[in-house]
Amino acid sequence: xxxxxxxxxxxxxxxxxxxxxxxxxxxxxxxxxxxxxxxxxxxxxxxxxxxxxxxxxxxxxxxxxxxxxxxxxxxxxxxxxxxxxxxxxxxxxxxxxxxxxxxxxxxxxxxxxxxxxxxxxxxxxxxxxxxxxxxxxxxxxxxxxxxxxxxxxxxxxxxxxxxxxxxxxxxxxxxxxxxxxxxxxxxxxxxxxxxxxxxxxxxxxxxxxxxxxxxxxxxxxxxxxxxxxxxxxxxxxxxxxxxxxxxxxxxxxxxxxxxxxxxxxxxxxxxx
Numbered sequence: 001x002x003x004x005x006x007x008x009x010x011x012x013x014x015x016x017x018x019x020x021x022x023x024x025x026x027x028x029x030x031x032x033x034x035x036x037x038x039x040x041x042x043x044x045x046x047x048x049x050x051x052x053x054x055x056x057x058x059x060x061x062x063x064x065x066x067x068x069x070x071x072x073x074x075x076x077x078x079x080x081x082x083x084x085x086x087x088x089x090x091x092x093x094x095x096x097x098x099x100x101x102x103x104x105x106x107x108x109x110x111x112x113x114x115x116x117x118x119x120x121x122x123x124x125x126x127x128x129x130x131x132x133x134x135x136x137x138x139x140x141x142x143x144x145x146x147x148x149x150x151x152x153x154x155x156x157x158x159x160x161x162x163x164x165x166x167x168x169x170x171x172x173x174x175x176x177x178x179x180x181x182x183x184x185x186x187x188x189x190x191x192x193x194x195x196x197x198x199x200x201x202x203x204x205x206x207x208x209x210x211x212x213x214x215x216x217x218x219x220x221x222x223x224x225x226x227x228x229x230x231x232x233x234x235x236x237x238x239x240x241x242x243x244x245x246x247x248x249x250x251x252x253x254x255x256x257x258x259x260x261x262x263x264x265x266x267x268x269x270x271x272x
Contacts, residue, residue, distance in 0.1 A: 040105025067183025149181030
C-alpha cells in the first residue's frame, strides 16, 4: 500500500530504529551528511517533505514524534522520552556518516536536549523558533489549557496557523489533528508547568555547534532577544534571521530554509 508519506517522497524506514516510531527518509547520492528533522506541536514528520526535496547534498530523516500521527500509540510522552527517541534515530543515521539535527518549534527543544545528552553524536543542531521559557520568558497572557485535548488541538491550530486554514481542512484531517491533542497538551503543559528544563537542556553547557534561527514576522522581537540571550550564555551559539518568513518556515519558505541549513551543515560538518 502506498502511504501519504511515500507519495511525498519520504520512504518508511523498516525496521524502525525505535519500535513503534514511524520513521521516514529521503536519500540522495553522495550525501555529505544526514539531517534529522524533528517536528513541533500538532505537526508531523511529513511536513518536512518540501524541505527534504530541496536538500541536494543531504540525506533527510524525519519521524512522527511519539503521541503524534503514525506514532500515536507510543507512550509515555514527555521531553525525556522525545530526547531518547531522537538519540536512537540519530545513532541509526550515524551509521551512514555525520548527523545534524533540525528541530522546529518544540522539536528544537528536543534537539537541544539530545545535543546536551550526547554531544559526540551530532555535528550540528539548528533550531527554528524553539520555545525556551527557562532561558527567556515570553511576556503576555497565554490561554489556559482546558480538559479536552481534542478541543485544545483545534484551538491551537486556529491560533498558530489560522481559522481560515482550519475551515478548509477536510473533516478527516480535522479529526487527525484532534487525535493528536493529547500529545500537544503534554508538550504545552511541560513548557508551562513542568519541571525546570535546565538540567536536561543547559544551553550554557552545550558543546555542539548550535544555530538559533527565527523569522521576522510574529514575535520577532522576542526571538531576537532570545537569540541575544542565548549568545550571552554560550558564545558558540549563533543566530540567524530569515527575512519575510513566519513560524512555519519549513512549509512556507522551504527554499530559503534549505539553503541556510545546507550551508550550516557543509561548513560545520565537513570535517566529521
